[in-house]
Amino acid sequence: MLKKYFPYARCKSVFDIDYKGLYAEGIRALIFDIDATLVPHGEPCTPRVEELFRQIHKTGFKTLMLSNNSKERIEDFIRNIDTCYIELADKPDPKGFLSALDKLGVPKENVLVIGDQLFTDILGANRCGIKSVLVDFLMKDGETKLGKKRRLEIFMLRFCRCKDVSIKETEDGKKKLL
Ligand SMILES: [Mg+2]
Known part of the structure; x- marks a missing residue:
């Protein structure tokens, strides 16, 4: 019953995802949520996010x-990122996800949705049969209060068993990005 809200995999943040591992698994396109996934809600893009996208594109992924x-x-957000968008x-209406697949021109088996919300990103991806990765939601500095939906998500996630797609640490203890 809860399954439709559960992601294929989880990871702490977009910066901890093992993108090379996903590419090796056959993933060729990534659909990203922006708010609370890449930056806290409404905040501008950061150089770190821009660099992440440069690396992701270099690895060979299409993005949306x-x-x-x-x-x-x-x-405004994608000013320095070479990506398409919708x-x-x-979300979670399937129509946006389906047009995303259309724009990307990649079979859905080779596409992954990355987002922070069970009720929008993950539910929508599941409705369309697209794999997804849930990342921890980003909050603004000083923001501590969680809304009802967030509290419900945290409760539901207690029952979620899924894959971890974090980058593995290398021998010297450092995490290697991409
Ligand atoms: Mg979001």
Whole structure:
């Protein structure tokens, strides 16, 4: 019953994902949520996120930003990122996810959704049969209060058993990104 809300895999943050491992598994395109996934809600893009996308593209992935936010917000966010996007996606409605697959031109078996919310990103991906990775949601500095949905997500996740797609530590104890 809860299965439709559960991701294929989890990871602490977008910076900890083993993208090379995913590529080796056959994943060729990544659909990203923006708010609370790449940066706290409404915050501007950061050089670290821009560098992450440069590396992701270098690895060979196609990317697409799928956001419920406005065109202005997304266009400002991706100013220095070479990616396509879909605004006002109305997640978890499948239509945004299906147009994302269409735009990417990659079979859904080779696509992965990366987001922070069970009720939008993960549910929508599951409705379309696309694999997903749930990352911990990002909060603004000083923000501590969790809404009802967040508390419910945390409760539901107690029952979730899924794969961990974090980068493995190398012998010298350092994590190697991409
Ligand atoms: Mg989000």
